[in-house]
Amino acid sequence: SDLSHIRNFSIIAHIDHGKSTLADRFIQVCGGLTDREMAEQVLDSMDLERERGITIKAQSVTLDYKARDGKVYQLNFIDTPGHVDFSYEVSRSLYACEGALLVVDAGQGVEAQSVANCYTAIEQGLEVLPVLNKMDLPQAEPDRVIQEIEEIIGLEAHDAVRASAKSGLGIEDILEQLIERIPPPEGDLEADLQALIIDSWFDNYLGVVSLVRVRQGTLNKGDKILIKSTGRQHVVDRLGIFNPKMTDKTVLKAGEVGFICASIKEIRGAPVGDTITLATTPDVPMVPGFQKVKPQVYAGLFPVSADDYGDFRDALDKLSLNDASLFYEPESSDALGFGFRCGFLGMLHMEIVQERLEREYDLDLITTAPTVVYEIMKTDGEVVMVDNPSKLPAINNIEEFREPIVHATILVPQEHVGNVITLCVEKRGVQKDMQFTGGQVSLVYELPMAEIVMDFFDRLKSASRGFASLDFAFDRFEASNLTRLDILVNGDRVDALAVIMHRDHVQRRGRLLCEKMKELIPRQQFDVAVQAAIGNQVVARTTVKALRKNVTAKCYGGDVSRKKKLLQRQKEGKKRMKQVGSVSIPQDAFLAILKVD
Ligand code: GDP
Numbered sequence: 001s002d003l004s005h006i007r008n009f010s011i012i013a014h015i016d017h018g019k020s021t022l023a024d025r026f027i028q029v030c031g032g033l034t035d036r037e038m039a040e041q042v043l044d045s046m047d048l049e050r051e052r053g054i055t056i057k058a059q060s061v062t063l064d065y066k067a068r069d070g071k072v073y074q075l076n077f078i079d080t081p082g083h084v085d086f087s088y089e090v091s092r093s094l095y096a097c098e099g100a101l102l103v104v105d106a107g108q109g110v111e112a113q114s115v116a117n118c119y120t121a122i123e124q125g126l127e128v129l130p131v132l133n134k135m136d137l138p139q140a141e142p143d144r145v146i147q148e149i150e151e152i153i154g155l156e157a158h159d160a161v162r163a164s165a166k167s168g169l170g171i172e173d174i175l176e177q178l179i180e181r182i183p184p185p186e187g188d189l190e191a192d193l194q195a196l197i198i199d200s201w202f203d204n205y206l207g208v209v210s211l212v213r214v215r216q217g218t219l220n221k222g223d224k225i226l227i228k229s230t231g232r233q234h235v236v237d238r239l240g241i242f243n244p245k246m247t248d249k250t251v252l253k254a255g256e257v258g259f260i261c262a263s264i265k266e267i268r269g270a271p272v273g274d275t276i277t278l279a280t281t282p283d284v285p286m287v288p289g290f291q292k293v294k295p296q297v298y299a300g301l302f303p304v305s306a307d308d309y310g311d312f313r314d315a316l317d318k319l320s321l322n323d324a325s326l327f328y329e330p331e332s333s334d335a336l337g338f339g340f341r342c343g344f345l346g347m348l349h350m351e352i353v354q355e356r357l358e359r360e361y362d363l364d365l366i367t368t369a370p371t372v373v374y375e376i377m378k379t380d381g382e383v384v385m386v387d388n389p390s391k392l393p394a395i396n397n398i399e400e401f402r403e404p405i406v407h408a409t410i411l412v413p414q415e416h417v418g419n420v421i422t423l424c425v426e427k428r429g430v431q432k433d434m435q436f437t438g439g440q441v442s443l444v445y446e447l448p449m450a451e452i453v454m455d456f457f458d459r460l461k462s463a464s465r466g467f468a469s470l471d472f473a474f475d476r477f478e479a480s481n482l483t484r485l486d487i488l489v490n491g492d493r494v495d496a497l498a499v500i501m502h503r504d505h506v507q508r509r510g511r512l513l514c515e516k517m518k519e520l521i522p523r524q525q526f527d528v529a530v531q532a533a534i535g536n537q538v539v540a541r542t543t544v545k546a547l548r549k550n551v552t553a554k555c556y557g558g559d560v561s562r563k564k565k566l567l568q569r570q571k572e573g574k575k576r577m578k579q580v581g582s583v584s585i586p587q588d589a590f591l592a593i594l595k596v597d
């Protein structure tokens, strides 16, 4: 009945500052594994992960640590669930923790996501311990970085542990500090069971597996539980912890984190953020404050082969269980047939989801250009939200076009600040603040989300030699001079190619878009006219000239292996092509707008 030996914590960091490497070191120190065993152990469970399609190491690890005071502590390290590095996602795992380690690369210093993730943790009432990582690197500047942590984030950092997740320096010091400063969980063991679902995923053998944090009471194998939101009852047939392998236990107590399986077969049976109690205590309240995240970017995903539609829907069902931020609903396109409109947290999320669908579920998909959500006031006064350019009301019926504006914070070394400001201006940004700290400048801008989600990040990196970092969040909708640009292929409007853009950009981007299309659409047996138009007004046009001779003809009678290679390449190319009318359009052409400035 004593929780004083338990510590629940997360690691937060800007990408590449060493979160995963540090987690490996903790497993090694606590598991008492040698380097070689470590490699073998971890790989074993990784194989299991792949076989079973579950991500064990990414969810939570329970470790026993024998501290310098002679006592053994139970450390529950909860990693950010899902594969997404966005700050929104971090808050999910923080709900199960009392503390967080803020890992900062001592060579790079504080970056935008260090700040954003740290604030999320502080807002949720967590104790945050800064740690300086990569102290083995010659370019480490601990004093400068401590100053940055204190001045940019406002977190006391003079006694931050100086560590190297690579060499092992300071790892035990971090664990000691963590035990001393992060409070143990609270929770009445005698109270009625209340457990929070932090993450759920579908396992082909076990059904739905959920990672839970027990807030109060105890959960035993064999208990009949009640899932609050569905009102359904299930018997717990397995529970346990990851250490890091899936290890069965008979009980999970208040303050602890572990997995449960309750033969839940339907995928929506145990949603992330839901509360579990016992069937005998249905009045236990939901755990409050767990926010759902909203998608920011939408795109259409269509199976290349219409036969795959059913498999595609099943794959989305399964994936969305593990990734609560993924939104989808059926969409049909004149050009692309039946598919799904999907909502993502950002472009990285979109790429990851598409890749997982293709790799883990063996699907070939065509993605349309991503778009943000617009608020449209129609001439009859009705306000509608539009996440698909082809579903816009007719231009004549639009009174006002409103676009999402984000509040963005950019951290950049002083010598690159000029370039970054130029970029922000080009992207229609409005400067709100500029602060100098050490060698860093902190810029605050308001920018249209549409400009920022596309290629802004890459542009920012190249404008700053890779040194600038960015964090942003939706602020509001604002009226803007936008319009819809249609693409016509041989005179036919292709709904899946429509885009929404600022009127100031229409001439130039329309022309560049046609040029890009011309490069990307392969030559056919006939001329293909590509036009960009607003309503009936054509703003740009190009022609993809007909093939003059048959390319494969060259091959006949030639070297067999070369012929095979060519046929193979043609096959691969076809996989990601969609027949629109009489023209084959490749995946890249649907995303051409992303390559146009
Ligand atoms: P994450 O994105 O925060 O999870 O970062 P990773 O743990 O994947 O580390 C990013 C890169 O930094 C990898 O190439 C690591 O090998 C490297 N790295 C991590 N910790 C250290 C360290 O203490 N010293 C050095 N030199 N490299 C490190």
Ligand code: MG
Pocket: 019, 020, 021
């Ligand atoms: Mg990592």
